[in-house]
Amino acid sequence: MKFIHAADLHLDTPFTGISKYSLEVQNKLKKSTYSAAKKVFETAVEENVDFIILAGDVFDNTERSLSAQTFLNEQFIRLQENNIDVFIIYGNHDYFRNDLGILEYPSNVHVYGQDVETIRYVSKDNKTVDLTGFSYYQQHIDEKMIEKFPTRGTADYQIGILHGGIGDDNYAPFQISELVSKGYDYWALGHIHKREILNQNPYIIYPGDTQGRNQNETGIKGFYLVDMNSNQVNIEFKESSEYIFDVKNIAISKDESLKAIIDDISALLVDDNTLVTLNINHAENLDENVIRMIDRGELQDQFKNNSDSLLYKIYLNYNPGNTLSTIDEKYWNISSENVFDLNDIKDLDNKLFNVDLIRNRINESDFLDDIKEKTQNIINKKSAGE
Template identity: 55%
Template sequence: MKFIHAADIHLDTPFANIKNFSKQLQNNLRNSTYTAATKVFDTAIREHVDFVILAGDTYDNTEHSLTAQQFLNNQFTRLKENNIEVYLVYGNHDYYRNDFASIKFPENVHIFTNQVSTLEVESHDGLKVGITGFSYYQQHVNQDMVTEYPSRGKYDYQIGILHAGVGDNNYSPFTVNELLTKGYDYWALGHIHKREVLHENPFVVYPGDTQGRNQNETGTKGFYLVTVLSKITNIDFVPSSSYVWKKDAIAAEASDNLSEMIKKIDSKLDTDDFGLLTLDINNAQLLNEDLVKSIERGDLLHHFEDNISNTILYRVYLKFGNSQQLKQIDQRFWDDSVEKVFDLNSIKDLDKKLYNIDVLREHMDSPDFLKNIQELTKSTINKKFIGEEK
């Protein structure tokens, strides 16, 4: 038996801060989620899989644009012609609302309702497979839905589909141990945009999204091809991202001028990979004040707008190192106050309305959020001391 486990395709992702890119590149980026999805379905056909699991957030929002629906309808029809079933749940981004503006998909597509249920399918090699899951019918699901999942049934192989976060009270919170008690053979997770295997034997897997959507979603994205042979499960990661988000850094020197800075950045862009680079310029306190102003008003970004290399400069951040004052006196006060000031729950409570916006909440809940805020704060403090030291 073979199946594909994909999640978080996010068709129609708008992609922020790309207005300075060429029209062709803007269009390519906006189409990249469709390109990634096409790779999912092409792989399913090429590998002759039994079925495809889409574990939530196939669309980027609950509107389900006609373009996205028609695209999926065409792809699902291709799968039907190749005797491949589709099992789909809706997540927090694309939660189900009504059928009034929905295209009817072909009969090989099975969409789970808001009630946990189990569907049955027989694989090409004769395995009786149970697939259990549910769809979001609202943006937030605060209850632990795993309690509604039945224990393993009389199947040769059972799969649980769950769009949720470990211990995340907004999105069907769960623990890995809780999943293991169900006795399933595979848990097809969605929601977290980072590829991660939480457990093996049985597998509990986040495939991540199929195309990175912003500068925090770095690295190659994709999905899993799952093979079950003699009751042994193997997973193979299949890359699908057209553009890879990257992060890198260069070190500033006191002798740097704009030409030298351009040469340093050129060396970072001279790669074979298609990507979008977020670049830190460390030790920016060493740079001439006029050069700092030039970089802050976007001169470097404008210079590289028409760059023909595969890697595109997306963002530049100046990082100012510790000043003598901070090292000698203020470091102690920083260390004393950092845990109180940079409290994640306090930050979330500053404006609960903002925290209820999906994109902001996802950003705040990312593992590096607090670290990035602290680094930016330090850099801002250090920048203010530059004039005093010079």
């Protein structure tokens, strides 16, 4: 018995901040979530799987554009023609509001409601499979929905489908031990855009999103092909990214020329279909005119028609001067502990904290360190200028 586990397709992601690129690149980026999703469905047909699990956030928002729905419907009909079922839960981005603006999908598609429910399926090799899950009906769910999941039933295989985060009170919080205790054969998770295997017996997996959508979602994206045979579970990661986000670094030496800098950057932009975020380290060594060019976007424009990688963003990183580091380090360490308080940051603007993108970033483990680093970089830049 084989199936595909995918999540976070985010169809219709707007991809803001790409106007500097050619219309061809802009259109390919905007269609990239569709191209990635198509690879999921094509693989299902090629591998002759029994079914596909889509573990939430199939759409980027609750509006569900007609073009996205039509695309999915066409894919689902093709799957139906190949005797492949689909099991869908809605997540915090595409939570279900009503069915007035939603196309009716073919009968091979099973969409879960707001209550935890189990759907029984009979595979092509005549095995019974219980698939248990629920859909979001609002943006945030602080209830521990995992407590409503039943323990393993009488089916040959039981699979849990859950869109949520470990200990994240905004998104159906759970602990790994709670999932393991249910006795299921596989947990198909969604919500986290980073591929991660949380547990191996049973497998508890975040496949990540199928297409990276910004510079924080680096690396190859995709989904899992899962083969269950005689109580043995085998998994295989499948790539679906149309574009890959990557991070590169260069260091500037004293009195380095503009041509040398351009040559250094050109040497990094060699991978096909890659959007590169460039960190320019030791920016204090840059000529003032070069800094102005970078701030105006001229250096980035220089590479906008590059045939391989595209220069997506540039960050200038300034190292502290000797005077600053020796005199002020003690005072920086003392004041930063008081200034960079996570609760204070969350309370600065409740409306901003209610925005998923902002709240998710604030709740990431490296957020405070990142803010401190960026703040110190601004101080270092001013120090270098003086």
